[in-house]
Each structure stands twice: as structure tokens, then as C-alpha cells.
Amino acid sequence: MNNPCFNIAAVERDTGLSKDVLRMWERRYGFPVPERDANGERLYPADQVERLRLVKRLMDQGHRPGKLLALPADELAGLAPRRPRAGDAGAPPSLNGELGDLLALIKQHDAVGYQQAMQQRLVRQGLLGFVQDTVAPLTQQVGEAWEEGRFEVFEEHLYTELTKRLLRQAIATLPAGRQGPRVLLTSLPDEQHVLGLLMVETLFALEGAECIPLGTQMPLLDIGSAAGAYRADVVALSFSSAFPVRQIAGLLQQLRMVLPEDIELWAGGGGVRRLTPPAGVQLLDSLEDALDALRLWRERHG
Amino acid sequence: MNNPCFNIAAVERDTGLSKDVLRMWERRYGFPVPERDANGERLYPADQVERLRLVKRLMDQGHRPGKLLALPADELAGLAPRRPRAGDAGAPPSLNGELGDLLALIKQHDAVGYQQAMQQRLVRQGLLGFVQDTVAPLTQQVGEAWEEGRFEVFEEHLYTELTKRLLRQAIATLPAGRQGPRVLLTSLPDEQHVLGLLMVETLFALEGAECIPLGTQMPLLDIGSAAGAYRADVVALSFSSAFPVRQIAGLLQQLRMVLPEDIELWAGGGGVRRLTPPAGVQLLDSLEDALDALRLWRERHG
DNA sequence: AACGGACATTTGTCCAGGACAAAAAGGAGT
């Protein structure tokens, strides 16, 4: 039989919904209703998993689970984003012109063409302009396209992977920074998005700052040890908009307590928008903010 | 007060021990014994979290939790690996010579020196030799060093990040493969180690195969869609030795059912050693195996 | 009509304690 079933752990992995939430929804809303194996353990058929993933995506757009799960099976499909995303306000997602072309290349799975087009833009705009005017808005649009279902997961992955390569390649061509602050760049354990970190690293490296890229998912306590071991002046964290916003303030506060006081803590990314910064933490709302922070640091430290 | 406490979710994130396990250990072994907040919820002091992380590392070396948790607080420190790692058999971890020098550079946090030394080796050995004789054994040794506590988490992260960059840079210099099979390279949702995938991608790209790198953590069902969308001939997965071995067989079987039959499924990495391959899945025990598999595929498909 | 605060509902996470199966260890026999 060709009807694969998933146990609750597999569904948690594939949907991002915790076991607790899955059981609670079943209890409260009557969906999902998995079958049970001989041992009474839940077995989710593939179609329920598929629907759960759709529900999850709609929730990330601002819909509420109570409504979605009460809805009949078929109505879910044609549901639009409910909460305007940050950035929508001024400019509706304009797929006009060049950015749209780049997205189309990804959508056609033309990796080679995409890389060539991006290389061209890099040469034309210069690295600074490339990051600010191409990579940043493009990443934003890919995020939105994914939330609205216009991009598949694997298309977003391909975009991320190819763009990571471009940025890392560009960083490698820069001379090793020797003058600025030593900036330790990383993210906390549940945050795996690295593009934001790479963009900031590119800008900082362009300015001649000394960047220490530790990748993503560093445990809190290890960030503390790392900051000491590398004698960092600044720890810069990235939170994507997918990161659970409510946890951020607490995490930053905990990290602040772990870090020596003379090491600054900067946090940026889509997740920190509209956040009240905990004491001793500096929020970077944009790439420009990040550059400003770097320059201010240099002024302070003569 | 400077004694940060962690709730159970934070401890799960930082130790990798699930909430269920944390509660079960408390019930069974009497450790950890967190404090409680006003609401009766667990609050783990930093020192207990630290000890939990040590216990976790020793468990990964083959010790059993029952023994470790019964041990008095101080004896844990001086505990050696109990189970010989795969690969130890023939050659004890020889830190002799050049590999040792490279490790030392990481240990001194000398990113620039490490990158220069690696670039030199790359030029000297050629890309194929570099991957097989430098990157692969070095990664193995970093893994062992980390398990034995000779490497900190952030040192392993730095090694990974820098080495990823080297490999991606090298791949970018290769012409886009046009002849071989289209190989989709990725890993499943709980597997975030990407170095193995990059090594294989390098070798495949050298052979002229067409690689589609999707990064890590692709949900099972999306791999199925991606394989169709990219018209892949082969899906290649990587499981590091940190991946829970018991789940691998089941996962591969599920993925096999999701994939069209004419798409081959290859699985490699430290996690698949000593695994009985499920029907329709090809295991790659080493980088050489991977190259053999590629060549065999080409013979089969004329 | 816009704003702000009080109240109600929704929703995720945590808790306790029970059960069971897969993995590992130990032992016996070849």
C-alpha cells in the first residue's frame, strides 16, 4: 500500500508544530484525528500532515488556529494573507523588473542562470549596493512568496543555498579586517537562517571590521565562552521573522547576563522589529542601522 | 543577582535533551532537581545545565545515563570515551604532522592562518585529494576532539563555517555539470550537518555530474516534490553520526515510498555505518563509495 | 473617528504519573 503514515515525532519535524500542540488541537478542535497503531500511538496519514502544513503557513500569515481548524477541508486553499507584513505598507510586493526576473529564475529552477544574473548585478552594483539593493529585498520577497504559497519549500532552500554561496564567495575576496571591532556573528539554537548574518558580515567586512562567523545555532552559554575566547568586542545575533517573537526578549536578557559587561550585544533581523530592547542590548532594525552601530562604536572607542 | 535560570524549553534547546527526558531523569535518577517558579514550573540553575551538557557529551561517547547520573558531581570531569569510535580501530587519532597543525590553528582561533594553510593544501593536493585526504579526515578528527572535550562547541562551529566556505568556493570554480545524473543533495529535518554533503557535491561536480544543493533540513514530503520538480535522477541524503541511528531506517523507508520508483535514493555519512539498507536504498559508506555509485549509475544509464 | 484601558477568549506550554517497546547488557549454551 502506498499510503505512508507518520508518527507524532515525524509530524513535529515536518510541520514545526510541537507534539503538545498536535495533541491539544486534537483535543480542542477535533483536528487532526490520526489513526492509532497497535500500541495506541498516533499515526498521521499523509493528507492530514499536508493539511497541517497548510494550516501552519496560514497561521504564520496571521490567521488564528481556532478559525482555520473549524473550516471545512477544502476552503483552506484559497485564503489570502490576513495581516499585512512589515514593509508592505509603502510598497506592495512589486515583482516588477529585475528582482522579479531573479525570482523567476529560481522558480524555473535555473540555478546556473540565477548565479550568472547575480554575478552580473554584483559587478554592476558593487558589493555594498548588491547586498543592500539586491540580496536584502530579494530575500524579503522570497520570504513573502513562500508565506503566500507562491514558493515551495525546496525553492526557498535553493535560493538560500545559492545566495549563501555568492555572499561567502564575495566575503572571501575581501582582505581580513584588522582595525574595527572584533564582531562575533551567530544565532541562537532555534534560529537557522543565516542569510541575514552573511549580509551583515559582508557589510562589516567591507568596513574593515574583524568578523568571526560561527554559523547558526550556538547555545547561549557557548556564546558566552566564545566571546571570551575570541576576545570579541561585540556579539551580533540574528533573529529571522520566523523566530518565536515572544521568546526573544527573555533570551537576549539571559545572554546579556552571561556576557561580560564590556562586550556589546547587538541583535538584528526581522524578528526584532517592534521589540522593546532589553537593557544593555542594541537593536538593529536594518542593514543601515548595523553600519551606523559599527561607526558609532568606532567613535566611542577612538 | 547573577545566577541566570533556564526554563525547561531553554534547557532542551541548549542541551539537546527533550523535555520528556529531563522530567524522566528527575523522576528516576533524582537529577537534575531544578527549582520552581511561582507557578510550579521548573527553573534550572546554570550549573545544572552545565552538568547536563557534560552528561550529554559523555553519553554520546557511549556512557549510559544511569551510571552518569548516579555519579557524584565531581567525578564526571575525568571520564574517557568508553566506546571506541568507528575508524579508531586501525589508526588511533594521530595528531601527528599536518592535520594536527591545522587543528592547532583552529584551537588558537586563527581563522586567517587556517584559511591560508587550507588554501595551500588545496593547491598542492588538487581538489580531489584535498577533499579526500584533508577535509574528510580533518572533519573526522574535529568530531572526535569535540566528543572528547578537547574542542569547544564554538571551535567546532568555527571549523565548520570556515571549511564550508572553502568547499563552496572550490565548487563555484568548477564548470556547471551537464552530463552526469542530476543529483539532489540534502538532509532530513533533524540533520543540520552539511560538510558531508559539500564533500560529496565537490566530488560529484568534479566528475561533471549536475548537483542541486538544497541545503539541510528538508521535510520528507518536500524532498519528494523537489525530486519531481527538478527532474532529479538521484536523491542523496547525509546522516551525520550525531543523528539518532534508530530512526534512520524508518525514515529512509518512508522517503522511498514518497519518491517515484525510478529515482534512486542514496544515503551516506557517519550515521549509516553498520546499517542494514532498506530495500531500494543504496548506502554509501565512504566518499569512495559515493564515486563508485556515480560511475555505476553512468554505466547502467549508458 | 481615533485612542486607550478593562474584560473575555484563545492558545501554547507546562505538569504529573502511567505504560510500553526498542536498545543495551548480561548470561548460557554451542
Added chain:
DNA sequence: ACTCCTTTTTGTCCTGGACAAATGTCCGTT
């Protein structure tokens, strides 16, 4: 040394209850 069987260990899953933080709703004020 190796295989087969039994016992112990250990992780994951289950139910059902509780609660607080987030969110929505309503109402009065400016």
C-alpha cells in the same frame, strides 16, 4: 568467538488537568 535468550535500562508516547501570555472585543473618553 559467536549466537540466542532473558533481564534491565531508557526514551518516547499517552491522558487530562492547569494556567498565563497573547490576542481580540467592547466601551468610554477625547
